[in-house]
Amino acid sequence: MTPSLSLPAVPPPVSPDSCPLCGDRRAAHFHRDARRDYYRCPRCTLVHVPAAQRLAPAAERAVYDQHENSPEDPGYRRFLGRLFVPLKARLAPGAEGLDFGAGPGPTLSLMFAEAGHPMAIYDPFYAPYPEALERRYDFITATEVVEHLFAPGEELARLASRLSPGGWLGLMTKRVTSKEAFAGWHYILDPTHVCFFGEATFHWLATRLGMTVEFPAADVVLLQKPHREA
Structure with a gap:
């Protein structure tokens, strides 16, 4: 499902937002396709x-309802393993986490629970449990989530505030590499x-x-909170 839009003949040179x-x-202005415009920030480089x-x-919900992710799907588990493996290697035994944006078929939380790391889940559509966002955690994951956020600055700051000292924020999202690659990128078609x-x-x-940042894979980002809070 795509939005019904009538794009102006010439896009504004600067984002309206x-x-x-x-x-x-x-x-x-960074790119335009048949449906949308894309703008790139000069400060943080977000598009x-x-x-x-x-x-x-x-x-938006109708698109998500078409997803068929399942913990019984070994291919989906392998996909999530790109974040699961490097993050698990950095966790203390028994560390507890939150899977933010767990979707209609929570799987990463089960993978961590099987490895001895219990996880709460939160999703605005499928698991809207506000109390899950009030606790502190040793780690928080968001797999294929940040690209959907309307207010990523606010949401990511909130997640970071829910981490205990030394805690990890593990993200999976494909990354922008160049303007030329962006124009033909399948990721913008969603x-x-x-x-x-x-x-x-x-x-x-x-x-x-x-926080500190690491890039263990092309679509994986690990951010760590200091062990001592300022």
Whole structure:
């Protein structure tokens, strides 16, 4: 399902919205396809879709309802293993976590529970448990989630605040590499993908949150909170 939009003949040179990650208002036009415009922030380098060109909640939910992810699917488990393996290697025995954006078929939480790391789950559509966002955790995961966020700056700061000292935030999302690659990128074809992060974006985010950052795979990011809070 795609949004019903009538794009202007010439896109504005600067985004009509402030950057949803850092709030900068100078994001320049980066790319246009048949459905949407994309703007890139000069401060944090996030590429985003303007608010007026995003799906409405009901249409967004309809796309997610088509997902058929299941913990019984070994291929899906292998996919999640790209985050599971490097993050698990960094956790203390018995560390407890939260899977943010768990989706209609929570699987990563089961994988960690099987390895001795119990996890709570939260998803605004499928597991809307606000109490899960009030606790502290040793680690938080968000797999194929950040590209869907309308307010990633606010949401990621909230997740970081829920981490205990020394805690880990593990993210999976494909990264922007160049303007040329972006134009032919399959990742922008999903109408629910509205924010696109590059490696420089995650370095900016780590500095903003006071965390360190690692890139164990092309689509995996691990951010760690200091062991002592300032």
